[in-house]
Amino acid sequence: MNLNDIIEISEGEVLTPELSTDVNIHGGYCADLMSDVLASSRPRAVLITGLTNPQVVRTAQIAEFRAIIFIRGKVPQPETVDIAIQENIPLISSPMGMFELTGKLHDAGLKSYEGNVPTN
Amino acid sequence: MSQQTRQPTEQEKFGRHRPVTDRDAQEINRVEELSYDLKIREVMTSKLYTAAPDMPLPKVLEIMRTNRISGVPVVQDRKMIGIFSIEDIVRALEKNDFATTVSQYMTRDVVTVAEYESIVKAIQTFTESRLGRLPVVNKDGELVGMITKGDITRGILIALQRDYKEEELRRYRASHLFEDIISDRTTLVLRYNIKAGDFTHGGNASSHIKRALLRLGADAQLARRCGIAAYEAEMNLIIHTLNGGILKLEVEPHKITLSTTDDGPGIPDIERVLQPGYSTATDKVREMGFGAGMGLVNIKRCVDKMELESTVGKGTKLTMRISVPSESLNGKRE
Numbered sequence: 001m002n003l004n005d006i007i008e009i010s011e012g013e014v015l016t017p018e019l020s021t022d023v024n025i026h027g028g029y030c031a032d033l034m035s036d037v038l039a040s041s042r043p044r045a046v047l048i049t050g051l052t053n054p055q056v057v058r059t060a061q062i063a064e065f066r067a068i069i070f071i072r073g074k075v076p077q078p079e080t081v082d083i084a085i086q087e088n089i090p091l092i093s094s095p096m097g098m099f100e101l102t103g104k105l106h107d108a109g110l111k112s113y114e115g116n117v118p119t120n
Numbered sequence: 121m122s123q124q125t126r127q128p129t130e131q132e133k134f135g136r137h138r139p140v141t142d143r144d145a146q147e148i149n150r151v152e153e154l155s156y157d158l159k160i161r162e163v164m165t166s167k168l169y170t171a172a173p174d175m176p177l178p179k180v181l182e183i184m185r186t187n188r189i190s191g192v193p194v195v196q197d198r199k200m201i202g203i204f205s206i207e208d209i210v211r212a213l214e215k216n217d218f219a220t221t222v223s224q225y226m227t228r229d230v231v232t233v234a235e236y237e238s239i240v241k242a243i244q245t246f247t248e249s250r251l252g253r254l255p256v257v258n259k260d261g262e263l264v265g266m267i268t269k270g271d272i273t274r275g276i277l278i279a280l281q282r283d284y285k286e287e288e289l290r291r292y293r294a295s296h297l298f299e300d301i302i303s304d305r306t307t308l309v310l311r312y313n314i315k316a317g318d319f320t321h322g323g324n325a326s327s328h329i330k331r332a333l334l335r336l337g338a339d340a341q342l343a344r345r346c347g348i349a350a351y352e353a354e355m356n357l358i359i360h361t362l363n364g365g366i367l368k369l370e371v372e373p374h375k376i377t378l379s380t381t382d383d384g385p386g387i388p389d390i391e392r393v394l395q396p397g398y399s400t401a402t403d404k405v406r407e408m409g410f411g412a413g414m415g416l417v418n419i420k421r422c423v424d425k426m427e428l429e430s431t432v433g434k435g436t437k438l439t440m441r442i443s444v445p446s447e448s449l450n451g452k453r454e
Contacts, residue, residue, distance in 0.1 A: 002237065024156045024238050034355075035414035038348045039421065043340075044153075051409045055355075058323030059409075062330065062347045079320055087327075 001025050001110050003067050003090060006046060009104050010069055010094035015081055019090045023066050027113030028105050030098055034059045041065070045113035048098060048105075052076035057083045057091075065089065071098045152240075154279050155272075160242050161235035163275025164256045164265035170195045171204055173223035177212055180204055180222055193255045193263055194226050200255055200263040202226035232257045235264050239272050298373045308336075308371040314357040314380075316364040319408065326351035329369050329378075336371060342444065345422040346376060349440050352415040353380045356438070359405050361385075365435075378423070378440040386432035394420075394428070 003023040007014060014021060026044040031037045032051055041047070043064035049056055052074050060068050067090045070076065075093055084091045094101055106112070171180045171192045183192060184206075191205035204226040212218060212225045231249045233242050235256050245254060246269060256265040298306055310332060312325035330347035338346070350367065357365040357380055365382030392398050394416055401411020420426050423440040430436040 004236075022236060024159075026153070026156050032409055033412050033414070034409035035352070035412050035418055037409075038352065039414060039418045043344070044156075049409075053408050054320055055322055055408055055410070058327065059351070061327055062323060062344075062351045064344065 001105075001108065003046070005108070006067070006069070006105060006110070007092055009108055010092065010096060010101055012069060012092035012094040015070075015075065015091040015093055016084050016089075018085050019088060021067075021090050023090065025066055025110070027111040028102065029065070029113045030102055037063050040114055042113045042115040046105075046110075048102060050074065050098065052080055054080045054083050056080065057087060057089055060089055061087045067092065069094050069101065071096060071101060150280070150283070151276055154276050155240040155243060156238050158239045158275055158279060159235070160233055160237050160239055160256055160267055161265070163239060163271045164235065164267040165271055166265040168193070168263065168266065170263070171222050171226075172196065173201060173221065173226070175222045177209070177218050177220060177222065177225070181209065191253055193230075193266070194222055195263055198262045200230060200232065200257060200261070202228045203230050203255065230255060233267065234259065239267075239275065242267050242272060306372065310369040310371075312354075312367045314354055314364050314367050316358060316361045318358055318364070322355055322358045323351055325367050326354050329367075332369070333371070333376070338444075342376075342442070346378060346442060349419045349422040349442075350378050352419050353378065353438055353440065355410055356380065356415055357382055359401060359410060361436075374444050376442045376444055378442070380438045381435065383435040384433060386434055387428075387430035387436055388432050390428055390430060 001024070003021045003025050006012070006025060007021060024044075025046045027042065027046075028048060029037070029041045029045045030048040031041075032049055034051075034055060037047065037059050041063050044066055046067045046069060047056070047060050047063075047065040048069045048071060050071050052070055053076070056068060056076075057080055068084070069092045071094055073093055073095045076091065081091060096104070169183050169187050169189060169192055171183065171194050173194055173196055180192060184190065191203055193200050194202040194204055202223070204222050208225040208227060212220070217224070231245060231251060232255045233245055235258050242254060245251075253266055253268045255263055256267050258264045310329065312328070314325060315321070326347055329350045330343050333343040333346055334340075346369075350369070354367050357367065361382040362384045363382070365380055368379045368381075370377040370379075387393055395413070396417045397413040399411050399413035401413075405411040416426070416428070419438075419440060423442050425441040427439045428436070
């Protein structure tokens with residue numbers, strides 16, 4: 001699914017207008033625990049989270065996410081946005097809660113990208 | 121007869137909307153990935169033969185015959201208003217009505233795809249519509265190209281070939297580093313100083329490590345495993361140490377060693393910190409999404425061997441070893 005479609009469904013506001021949102025997103029993943037993100041997500045997905053600190057972007061970068069959506073209209077601190085621009089990970093703020101947003105994206109055909117990190 | 125009693129296929133049973141399960145998602149291969157990554161505009165044919173609505177039928181027929189195509193989009197003021205295909209000619213023939221114009225027989229209800237969509241969308245549309253070619257429009261609805269299944273196959277093959285070349289180049293680079301430098305044992309060492317409590321830069325070193333490994337020709341999976349292990353270890357230094365520590369990456373042709381060392385406070389009970397969920401993190405750290413007591417567990421899953429040594433009052437050393445299959449870092453294929 002194109003990130004632009006996801007932005008539309010999530011009624012999201014793009015927090016990184018510098019970055020292109022013409023990005024293909026292969027699946028979705030939700031978590032507020034960064035260790036969960038590292039342990040059980042798969043590359044090329046969108047991360048849906050309630051956390052807004054710079055670590056979220058770092059974690060997303062290490063775990064190879066293509067975009068991040070902050071729920072309930074949260075807006076991150078400027079450092080978070082700076083790292084996101086540097087790492088080319090678009091940030092979006094959606095007014096919806098995690099359950100609602102995830103449900104809508106899943107209905108629209110976005111797959112779950114939950115999965116263990118393959119260990120050989 | 122066996123043909124009549126056969127099981128219905130999944131598509132017949134569930135229609136086009138068979139739910140995609142997580143298990144299906146696990147089995148995504150490179151071709152499927154490409155069908156998400158490649159855009160329609162990258163594979164479509166932009167050389168177009170079009171017809172105008174007031175064009176006489178024999179003229180369209182001529183266009184179709186000389187260019188060996190079975191359908192022509194009908195365009196007016198750059199907008200696509202219909203498509204004229206062999207079936208439409210047949211209908212005109214049946215009525216022996218050849219002295220008329222395209223607009224009389226063209227199909228007005230046209231299925232199109234947008235140029236900015238991924239080719240997976242085109243594949244779905246082909247399956248649903250059972251058409252052989254689809255007009256491609258831009259966001260203003262103007263016709264910009266045509267796409268056939270052949271275009272998709274060609275696009276995927278070209279992309280696979282590009283992948284293959286990149287892979288070859290990566291291996292060449294990696295093999296150079298370790299093959300041109302002659303020694304009994306060559307090791308590349310990268311050291312990063314990690315400050316205690318420096319959450320703002322937390323993860324920087326790990327992302328450099330991951331990039332370095334990719335540069336050296338590590339495959340994506342290996343780089344990801346090392347990146348995750350390094351990141352968890354780096355966050356441990358930031359969260360738990362008194363004065364920070366050192367994160368070190370050592371790369372050898374057949375193995376990678378990641379390690380962290382610090383000078384305190386040290387771990388009183390190693391058995392306990394290795395238990396999933398055990399954590400001494402503060403609320404502040406937890407609010408940042410860390411400190412769930414899963415860091416070491418995660419590391420253990422990503423590496424082949426993990427060793428943790430610690431003395432209270434002196435410090436902690438965490439060593440993570442990952443063996444590298446010869447084809448995923450070193451260019452040698454003996």
